[in-house]
Amino acid sequence: MNRVIVGIISEQTIPNYLFIKEMFQIGDKLLFISSQKFVERIEWIKQSLGYVNCSIESILFQDGEEERWKDMESKLLAQLSSECSYIINLTGGTKYMSLLVQNVFERYNSQFFYIPFPKNELLKLSDNDSIALNYRLTIKEYFSNYNVTFTEKELVKSEAYSDYFFNRFVDGTLNFKAIDLLRSYRNIKKKIAVYSLESCTPTEKKPQIEGLGDFLSNMNFLMKEAGYLNRSEIEYLTGGWFEEYLYYKIKKYVNPQDIKLGVLIKRTENTNQNDLDVVFISGNKLFVVECKTGILGEKMFNETVYKATAIKETVLGLSANTFIVSLATEDEKLKKTAKNMGIQYKCREDIENPQLFENFIMQIKKTARD
Known part of the structure; x- marks a missing residue:
């Protein structure tokens, strides 16, 4: 009997993604149920999953149709089969849509689950005990589910050096004036010679930073290229260290x-x-x-x-x-x-x-x- 994992899609995509990653077995099919309003989120979930050889289908309700029981029921019944077993996530969608999905799928070989998100557990209908949700997301997966790249x-520096910089900040022994003047150079695209910052003719946008070399030496700040600060190093000195x-x-x-x-x-x-x-x-x-x-x-x-x-x-x-x-x-x-x-x-x-x-x-x- 073919297994079909069913998700009701709405604003939040993560519960549906987690449910699929937790339940999916090779050979399973996916079925998404959604109003037209959230059709793009189905694509976000699909691209996040990256399943290549998996049959994926969708049942879409047109605007206003998600409030008409008989119309939704007919659409679902037209696509369901008694030869499949269904594993349904009731977490998404409106309450009305969720009630309809449960009502229709109860006529078939179905199991119903709910994720009390953001808790990492599954609740199976008719059972008292929760089931631990073991799958863990990466940042890439999380962002992909919201169509974000x-x-x-x-x-730039080691943990030990960042601790050292923090302690120098706390005890007040940093050259705060030099750091503040360096902020004008945060958006540079090329490296800058330390001596040029110390001896340049000052302007409002490019101030002279007297004693910069001494400050860097006093801070034991080793540059990637001796005598030159690159953009990432300037960003580090002006706040990136924190x-x-x-x-x-x-x-x-x-x-x-x-x-x-x-x-x-x-x-x-x-x-x-x-x-x-x-x-x-x-x-x-x-x-x-x-x-x-x-x-x-x-x-x-x-x-x-x-x-x-x-x-x-x-x-x-x-x-x-x-x-x-x-x-x-x-x-x-x-x-x-x-x-x-x-x-x-x-x-x-x-x-x-x-x-x-x-x-x-x-x-x-x-x-x-x-």
């Missing part, structure tokens, strides 16, 4: 199933791109950490929060968790603003204080586990 940065610091800490203490640094995401149907500092998946939930070595005022903070919220709502899906981590001192007003927008804000004390940092890590682990 991405690139990532390479690490991204790498948190990347290493999360990788070490959270042990996520996948983690990326400096992710540039793009929805394939448009040209808009968004930078995400640290991205990782734990417990099949996506986490995004935006890193700021300082928040300069309420206006800049609000812009950061609104950007993070917009990306979460339009690109990352309901299960995404976003943190803004700043090395500015604690500000309860800013924390409250972020919380009201569904974003978690962590300040300098949360990172510098060992107990508070452990609490931060435990919060991530609990969210991933719940």
Whole structure:
């Protein structure tokens, strides 16, 4: 008897993808049920699966038809067979559509499941006990299910050096003036000689950075090419070090199933791109950490929060968790603003204080586990 895995498609694609990856066996067929509104999401799931020799069919309801029981029933009955066994995921779709699917498929050899997403478990109808959902997503799979492509940065320095840089920041022994002046050079495409930055005729866009060589020597900062700073090194010195610091800490203490640094995401149907500092998946939930070595005022903070919220709502899906981590001192007003927008804000004390940092890590682990 042919096995057919059935999914009802709606806004969130991840539950359907996880169900298929958990249940699929070679030789199985796939059947997607959806309103016309979500037909593109079927394609997102199919491209994410990448199944080549698998029969995949769809039953699509036209606009308004998903509220007409008899019309939907007729469409389903016309495509079902008593020679197949059906494994149905009732998680997606409207409640009305889900009720219809259950009603129709009960007339056939069928098993019904539900994923209480974002929990990693399956509930089988008529059973009390849940079934562990063992499949674990990669970041590539997660983004692909939302039609998002991405690139990532390479690490510039080791974990030990990022720890060293953080400690120098905390004890106040960095040359903050040189770092601030370097920000004007973050978008360069070529390497820049350190001596040219120290002795150039200063302009508003290209300031002179006196003592840069001494600063780099004092920081034991080894350049890829002696005497020259490239773009990634300038980005590291002007804030990228904090991204790498948190990347290493999360990788070490959270042990996520996948983690990326400096992710540039793009929805394939448009040209808009968004930078995400640290991205990782734990417990099949996506986490995004935006890193700021300082928040300069309420206006800049609000812009950061609104950007993070917009990306979460339009690109990352309901299960995404976003943190803004700043090395500015604690500000309860800013924390409250972020919380009201569904974003978690962590300040300098949360990172510098060992107990508070452990609490931060435990919060991530609990969210991933719940």
